[in-house]
Amino acid sequence: MTTTDDEPGRTGADTLPEPDPAIPRQFISWVTLAFMTTASVASLRPSPSMALYGLAAVFLYLLPAVVFLLPTALVGAELASGWSGGIYRWVSEALGKPLGFVAVWCQFAMTIAYYPSLLAYVASTFAYVIDPGLAENGLYVAIVIVVIYWTGVWITCRGTKTVAGLSSLGLIIGTLVPGVVLIALGFVFLGQGNPSAAPMSADHWLPPWTGLASLVLIVNNFLSYAGMEMNGVHVSSLRHPRAEYPRSIFLATGLVLLIFVLPALAISWVMPSGDLSLTAGLMQAFQAFFDHFHMGWMTKVAGVMLVMAALGGMLTWLAGPAKGLVALSRQEGYLPPVLQKFNKAGVPRNIMVAQGVVTTLIGVMYAFSDDVSSAYWMFSVVTVQIYLIAYLLMFVAVVRLRTSQPHVPRGFVVPAVTLVAGVGFVASVLALAIGFVPPDQFGEGPLWRYLLIVGGGLLALGVLAPAAFLMFRKPGWVHPEHRPSHPAA
Numbered sequence: 502m503t504t505t506d507d508e509p510g511r512t513g514a515d516t517l518p519e520p521d522p523a524i525p526r527q528f529i530s531w532v533t534l535a536f537m538t539t540a541s542v543a544s545l546r547p548s549p550s551m552a553l554y555g556l557a558a559v560f561l562y563l564l565p566a567v568v569f570l571l572p573t574a575l576v577g578a579e580l581a582s583g584w585s586g587g588i589y590r591w592v593s594e595a596l597g598k599p600l601g602f603v604a605v606w607c608q609f610a611m612t613i614a615y616y617p618s619l620l621a622y623v624a625s626t627f628a629y630v631i632d633p634g635l636a637e638n639g640l641y642v643a644i645v646i647v648v649i650y651w652t653g654v655w656i657t658c659r660g661t662k663t664v665a666g667l668s669s670l671g672l673i674i675g676t677l678v679p680g681v682v683l684i685a686l687g688f689v690f691l692g693q694g695n696p697s698a699a700p701m702s703a704d705h706w707l708p709p710w711t712g713l714a715s716l717v718l719i720v721n722n723f724l725s726y727a728g729m730e731m732n733g734v735h736v737s738s739l740r741h742p743r744a745e746y747p748r749s750i751f752l753a754t755g756l757v758l759l760i761f762v763l764p765a766l767a768i769s770w771v772m773p774s775g776d777l778s779l780t781a782g783l784m785q786a787f788q789a790f791f792d793h794f795h796m797g798w799m800t801k802v803a804g805v806m807l808v809m810a811a812l813g814g815m816l817t818w819l820a821g822p823a824k825g826l827v828a829l830s831r832q833e834g835y836l837p838p839v840l841q842k843f844n845k846a847g848v849p850r851n852i853m854v855a856q857g858v859v860t861t862l863i864g865v866m867y868a869f870s871d872d873v874s875s876a877y878w879m880f881s882v883v884t885v886q887i888y889l890i891a892y893l894l895m896f897v898a899v900v901r902l903r904t905s906q907p908h909v910p911r912g913f914v915v916p917a918v919t920l921v922a923g924v925g926f927v928a929s930v931l932a933l934a935i936g937f938v939p940p941d942q943f944g945e946g947p948l949w950r951y952l953l954i955v956g957g958g959l960l961a962l963g964v965l966a967p968a969a970f971l972m973f974r975k976p977g978w979v980h981p982e983h984r985p986s987h988p989a990a
Contacts, residue, residue, distance in 0.1 A: 529738045531745035531752075538574070538729065538753035543760040544814075545680055545807065546622055547725045549782020550718045550878075551761070552768035555699030557708035561719045562761050565928065566754055570726040572925030573892060574750045575915045576899045577729065582736040582912030583902070588895060589829055595898035595905065599971055602835050606967040607891040609822040613856055614883040614958055616815065617863040620646040621877045623811045625780035629788060630804040636781040639870040646864030649812070654857055657819045658848045675810020679803055680764050683783075686790040687767030695793075699769035717940035721878075723932045724885040725761065727892075729753075736912040746913050779874040783807060823849045823856065834978035835970055841980060879951060882936040883958035889929045890963050896926040 529537075551558040580591040588608065593601030624645035628635040635641040691697065699705075708716060739745045768777070768786040771793070778785060787803040827849040830836035836852070844850045863880065870876040899915065900922050915921050939951045 528740050531739060531749040534739065534746075534749040535752040535756065538749065539756040539760070542726060542729055542753075543676065543757050544725065544810075545676055545683075545760075545764055545783060546619075546811070547721050547761065548764040548768055549777055549785075550721050550779050551765040552699075552772065552782060552786075553718065553774045553777055554708050555697075555769045555774070556701050556705045556766070558765040558769065559762055560707055561716075562722060562758055562765070565719060565722040565726060565932075566758055568924050568928035569723055569932070570729055570754060570757070571750065572896070572921050572928075573726070574729040574753075575747075575913075576896060576918075576922055576925065578736050578742075578746055578750075578913040579911050579915045579918070580895070580899055580902075582742065583909050587825070588891060591902075592894045592898045595901035596894065598833065600894055602829075602833070602971065603967045604891045604894045605826060605829060606835075606970070607887050607963055609826045610962040610966065611884050611887040612818060612822055613859050613962055614863065614880045614887065615818075616650055616860050617646055617867070618877050618880040618884060619811060619815060620649050620864070621867060621873060621880075622780050623649065623808055625778065625873065626784050626804050626807045626811070628781065629784040630801045630808075633781075633784075633788070636778060636784070637873045639873055639876070640868045642780075642873050643864050643866075643868035646867060647861050649815075650857060650860050650864070653812075653815055653819050654850075654853050657816060657853070658844060658850050659846060675806045675808070675813065676760075679783075679787075679806050679810075680760060682803070683767050683786065683790070684763045686794070687763075687770050690790060690793065691770060697770040698773045701770075717935055717938050718878075720885055720932050720936045721881055722761075723929070724881065724888065726757070727885075727888055739912075742913045780877045819853070823852050827852055830978070831980035832983045834974055834976065834980075837978055838980075841978075878940065879954045880958070882955050883962070886933050886936050886955070886959045887963040889933045892929050893926060893933075896922040896929070 551561055554561055581587075584590045584594060587605070589601045589605040591601075592604040621642050624642040625636040627645070628638075628641070710716075736742045736746055739749075764783075768782055771789045772782065772786050776785070784800065784804055784807070788797070788800045791797050791799045791803075824847075827836065827841050827843070831841050840849075840852045840855060842849070842851045867873060867876055900919055902909070903918055937952065937955060939948060
C-alpha cells in the first residue's frame, strides 16, 4: 500500500486497537468537546490590549486564530491520539529526548513570567474595589504579586481538594457572567445613541499601519490561544473522530472568537484608547459603564468576580506544570534530586519554592516601575516567547512522525499536515520575532530596557536554563525507583 505525507498507512479511527470489551467506552458529542475546549481557552484578561485597536480587534483576533489556533488544535489532536504522554513524548519520539525536555521545560518556565503578569492584572483589578488610584502604583502591584503568589503556594502545598472547584466556579462567576454583562452594557450604551469612543466605520476594519510597533499587541493573542491542543486527548472519546473533531474545533474557534472579540469591542466603545490601561482596562470599562447607568457600586462587585476567576485559574496552574516536570525528571534525571521532591500531599514543593523566588524577584521589579502597563506587557511577551518554543518543536514533531512512524495508529489525521504545521510554525516564528519590537503604547521607556527584559527573559528561562540542566545532568539524578535493578550474580 502506498502512503503519502498527508495520509500515512494504517492510520485513523478505523485502525485503532479494539477496546477491551470489559471496559465500557464512554463517548462525548462533538458539541460537548467544543464547549470543553472553549472553557479551557477563553478569558477576558486580554480584552484591553485589543480594545486599543477598536474595530480592528476583529481582524487581530481572527488572523492568529487562523494561522495559530487552528493549526495547534489540529496538530495536537493527531499527536494526542497517537502517543500518550503529552508534548515530551511527542517531541522525544520525533526529535530525541533532549529536545523533548526543552519542550516540557518551556511549558513550565513560561509560568515563571506568566504569574507576575497575571497577578499584576489581579492587583490592578482589585484596586477598583479598594482605591482605583492604586491600579498604576508599582509598589502596591509588587506587594500584591508577592503576597498572593506565596499564599497560592501555601494553599497548593496543602493538597487542598477545593482547587478544582475554585477554578470551575471562577470560570462561571469571573469570566462568563462579567463578559455577558460587559457586552450587554455596551449594546445598551450604543442603543441609547451614545457615540463610540473608537470609530466603528468600515474603513477601520484594519489597524492603521505605522510600522511593526503598531501591531505588536497581536502577540498577546498567541498566549490567549495557547492550550487549544491540550483537548486533543479527548479525540478517542468521539464516535467518528475524523468527521466530528474538525466540526468541534471550528465551533470552539467561533465561540472563542466571540468571547474575545465582543468584550474588546465593548471596552473600545466606552474607553478612549489613550486612556486605556493594559492591566486595568476591564475595570475602567466597567466603571465607565456603571457610572453612566448610575450603578457605580456594581464596579466593586465586578472587580471581585474578575479577581475570583484569575485566582481560580492561578491555583489550577500552580502545581500542574511543575508536577509534570518533576515526575518526568525522576524518571529521566533532568533535574537535581533537591528539585525532585514531593511533599506528603504529592505536591512538588521544592521546585515551586524555587520558581517562587524568581517570581518574587520579577514582582519586586514592579515596585521600581513608573509604568505598570509597560511592565505587564514586557512580562506577557516573555511568557508568549517561551511558550512558542514548545509549539515550534510540536509543529516540527508532527511532520517528522509522519515519515518516521507512519504506521502508528492515530485517532485523527491532519489533512495536508505539512501545510498546516508549516503555517503554524511560520506564524509562531513571526510572533516570537515581533515580540522584540516595543509597541506604540510602550511609552517613554528606553529601548535597551525593553530588549534587556524581553530578550534576557527568553534567553535565560527558555534557552540557557534547559541547556544547563542537560549539560550538567548526572546519572545519579535519576530517582532510585526508576533506576534499572542489577540482580546479584
